[in-house]
Amino acid sequence: MIPSTPSQELAVLQTSSLATAIEREVERLILSGSFAPGERINENQLAQKLGTSRGPIREAVRALEGSGLVVSIPNRGSFIRRLSIEEALEIYEVRSVLFGLAGQLLAMRVTDKQIKQMGEFVAGMEKASRKQDFEAYYPLNLALHEFIVDSAGNTTLAQHYRSLVKKLHLFRARSLVQGGGLAVSNKEHREMLAAIAARDPGRAYEAHRGHVAFAKDRLLAVVHAEGKVVG
Amino acid sequence: MIPSTPSQELAVLQTSSLATAIEREVERLILSGSFAPGERINENQLAQKLGTSRGPIREAVRALEGSGLVVSIPNRGSFIRRLSIEEALEIYEVRSVLFGLAGQLLAMRVTDKQIKQMGEFVAGMEKASRKQDFEAYYPLNLALHEFIVDSAGNTTLAQHYRSLVKKLHLFRARSLVQGGGLAVSNKEHREMLAAIAARDPGRAYEAHRGHVAFAKDRLLAVVHAEGKVVG
DNA sequence: CCCGTGCAAATTGTCAACACTTTTTACGTT
DNA sequence: AACGTAAAAAGTGTTGACAATTTGCACGGG
Known part of the structure; x- marks a missing residue:
């Protein structure tokens, strides 16, 4: 045929x-x-x-x-669906342990090539951060997260993680998500990479979980600040 | 009207x-x-x-x-859907951190009444275990897990956790899940309860995460043993 | 006896129509 | 003018029918 x-x-x-x-x-x-x-x-x-x-x-x-x-x-x-701030924070909590698990699993199976790839993502973000180039930063950040979750070798984990990320897009103030500055986030990326490169599962779990948990704290801080201005 | x-x-x-x-x-x-x-x-x-x-x-x-x-x-x-052993293990990995998070959150907000309720579940299971009464044990075990997840105060967490538990029911050998004995499981329940009662989030996280992780290990051991007999 | 071909039955994919509920609009009363 | 009411419009819920595909089966050739 x-x-x-x-x-x-x-x-x-x-x-x-x-x-x-x-x-x-x-x-x-x-x-x-x-x-x-x-x-x-x-x-x-x-x-x-x-x-x-x-x-x-x-x-x-x-x-x-x-x-x-x-x-x-x-x-x-x-x-x-309309997502409230409370629901967004809930999602961050769940997402943080899932991302932590992704880091932990990746640390146990990561290849040298994958470490190199992650290093390039992080370096690219640091460069974009120095130039205050948000347009370049955002896709790299997304790519790093996707890379970690996909490389962890657990499709169930990846599915649930993605589901949470999608839901977060419903949050009205999602433009605020990067509030808190790129420099802090980059420092966390460095620690994530170091833990993965050291192939230390426990350290990787904490670094990855913390990265999302800190993002949640930053979001909460911005929302609180906004709330005080408005109300 | x-x-x-x-x-x-x-x-x-x-x-x-x-x-x-x-x-x-x-x-x-x-x-x-x-x-x-x-x-x-x-x-x-x-x-x-x-x-x-x-x-x-x-x-x-x-x-x-x-x-x-x-x-x-x-x-x-x-x-x-047909669930392979690999997928079942994947699900256990994700479920373990979610249950760990549930324990952690509960430790931060638990009331005295809830501690008492948990204690009754655990005591009931110990009693059923001594009598080797599986019929009584199973619903109590389910109730304890549901209670913990529902009381954690995070509906997103509860939804994803339940979704995983449902999926695990598809696993052909789910009758083996309790393999490894009830006594060991009860010991873990005691530690979970102690961590919650002490209102120690970190300890509660580890106790709850470990409980599911150990269940995964027990399942894996049983499947391996079975595989050796068959093949 | 095995295998491919082609027809028939079963099953899924899609659609248009109808019933019922909710929402909107118009109208009359106070 | 404001309110309540009732008809009309819009939209969802459900169904049965038809088209397209897959599966099962009989038949004939190798």
Whole structure:
């Protein structure tokens, strides 16, 4: 048989279903902010926009509800979840131990090549930090975190970690997340790298857990400061 | 308006939808073993059995896919997930730090009444253990774990923890999970309780994390022993 | 006897229509 | 003008039907 060369869109449909493709698209719309927290998802409107019917839309929304990005109220509709500061802090707590575990597991199995790769990420962030280049910093930071979680060798851990990170995107004040300065964060990255390079699981756990826990503290500090100004 | 007294089944439908009710029912069927791992979920058959149509069934299955109890293959159907020993061990790793966090958080907020309640659970298990009464032991053990996770004051943590426990039910050899004896487990429970009662977060984290980690080790030991006998 | 081919049954994927609920709008009363 | 009420519009919940794909099975060739 002659192998066909379908469009990339159709290629996706071969391994997943239409509902899954819709789920990814809606998730993208939510995480990018196109769908604002609290906003209702209009099934008819979305179906028309994506050139499909309501059936697959409802399946996709149901899946998103399970991942916590959407809440459904019977006979009322599905709404983009609104994340309170308390919930955001809760998520940080859970995320911190998961990231700690990722560091611990990575320390036990890391290769020299992976250490080198991590070093490049950290060095790149330090460079961006010195130049106050936030645009360059952000993707590198994301890449380092993804790299650590993916390299830990525990897909369950990676799935739950990613789920938490996605949920955090719903937090209205997520632009504040980097509040507290890049220099402090870089220092923590250095300690993480050192612990991994030393292949010390306990030290790596603490360094990674602490990194997220400190980020939580920084967020809390910013929110508190904001609250005092506003109220 | 006169409040109606609908059947319990309909009462559920008021707060959730038919798809959610179906999701719960199918989840129950899976966790109870009525649906065996690897088995396909026949949409028509299930719809007829539950007196509904395929629409809500598909929504429910889609949600279960998100929680990892079901895997869907396009044009083939949805299957009860089969959990390998490697995946089970992965889950234990994640569960251990989550339970550790639960213990840590509980130690920081526990009331005297809660300490007393925990003590009763532990005492009950010790009693059941002495009598080798597994039937009495199991629900008490479950209750203690649920109590700890629910009392930690972090719903995100509780949700993810429960999701992991449900997934572990898919493991074919879950009957082996208690392998290693109840006495050892009770000793760990005592240490957990002592750490909570002392309101020592660090000690509580270690005691709780260790409890699940040891359970993982015991499972691993049993599986290894079994493997040697078989192969 | 084994294997591939092709038809038939079963099953999933998708859609459009209908029933029911909620929300909005218009209207009349106070 | 404000409020309550009722009709109309909009939207969700559910169903049955049709299309497309996969699976099971009989048949015939090697």
